[in-house]
Amino acid sequence: MKIKNIIIALCILLFNSCVLKSLHPFYIASAVFYEASFIGNWEDAKQGKWEVTSLKEEFKKDKEPKFEYDKKIYEQYKDGYFIKYTENEKEASFIGVPFKINNELFINFNMVDYNSEDLNSLAKSNIIETHTVAKLDILENGNMSLKWLDEDRLTELFEKKQIQLKHEKVGINETLVLTASSKELFKFLKKYLESDNKDKWKTDKKFTLTRANETH
Secondary structure: OOHHHHHHHHHHHOOOOOEOEEOOOOOOHHHEOOOHHHOEEEEOOOOOEEEEEEHHHHHHHOOOOOOHHHHHHHHHHOOOEEEEEEEOOEEEEEEEEEEEEOOEEEEEEEEEEEOOOOOOHHHHHOOOOOEEEEEEEEOOOOOEEEEEOEHHHHHHHHHOOOOOOOEEEEOOOOEEEEOOOHHHHHHHHHHHHHOOOOOOOOOOOEEEEEEOOOOO
16 A cells, blocks of 8 residues: 555645644734734635634624533634635635734634545544644735745754754654644744744745635
8 A cells, every 4th residue: 555645645635734733722822813804705826715704703603602612612712713725625624813923923723624535434533633833924915925834944943953842753754743832832933933044934835815806
């Protein structure tokens, strides 16, 4: 079996290949900052479609949270977004929590649902929930730029012993997964943002989003 090819295909499907992953969110509660201009329908250059709604609005569709678990989710993510991303007719849904560091905007992505005919129930049960983080820039023309923090950037820093951050390498591909607390991750992001590393936002996972009712 071509195990490596299967794993690579699975990573691409789940939208986080080469993107830095963490077991814990990258933000702290005091840094959460709701940016209303991100709400709406967007398209990217690869014809991907993005539907971004307020998580509060999503909860309103079901009126009030009925169960303790729902209430916990609501309180934790009520200032976030519900993001549905569609690429090649395959959908994935995320909870996105916006936050600021030094007046720069970021979104913590946490995938909550996906749909694929390529995965059976056993494969799905082996997928672990992780967090990723993207830098959000509002461009002068009203478009949005999303750039994910890339695994390669952190791997370079670890190899040069330039950072100390709790992490593990998991699976046969030795995927880098951060295990540090949210407080530690937020502190790291602040230092990383202030660093003079010119390639710190270099990544293959980046999008320029245009309002869906506008032409490219």
